[in-house]
Amino acid sequence: MKTIFNKIASVLALVIGGMAIFAGIQVLLGNDPGYYVINWLPVYNYTAGILTVFITAILIWIGHRLALPLAIATISIHAAVMVILQTAYRDVVAPDSIRAMTVRLIVWAVILAMMLVQARMRKAMPTGTPAA
Secondary structure (H helix, E strand, O other): OOOHHHHHHHHHHHHHHHHHHHHHHHHHOOOOOOOOOOOOHHHHHHHHHHHHHHHHHHHHHHOOOOHHHHHHHHHHHHHHHHHHHHHOOOOOOOHHHHHHHHHHHHHHHHHHHHHHHHHHHHHHOOOOOOOO
């Protein structure tokens, strides 16, 4: 029970990573989404999804010391991609891509908040109390 926020955060990361894999692989396999696709965006989605599912979500689940820095790096990279899409590709980026990136940013903000609450709870535990 003492790690519930990390467990929920990990499941959220797994789900959002799985969605990125699915979105990326569909286009990479040649399925036409019906709108112009920026050529590097499906590769980014797929790669980010794979890294999230197979590294970040697992490290969050086990409470690894690198989990928080990876979560911060993930939301930062997503934010940087959003800025690129909104500036350099403003006239060509599909609204679906902007919505997907917005959802990712919101979910990662929730994940990060849960991890920070978990870290604060861990620090507030009395010394000598075993962590679950």
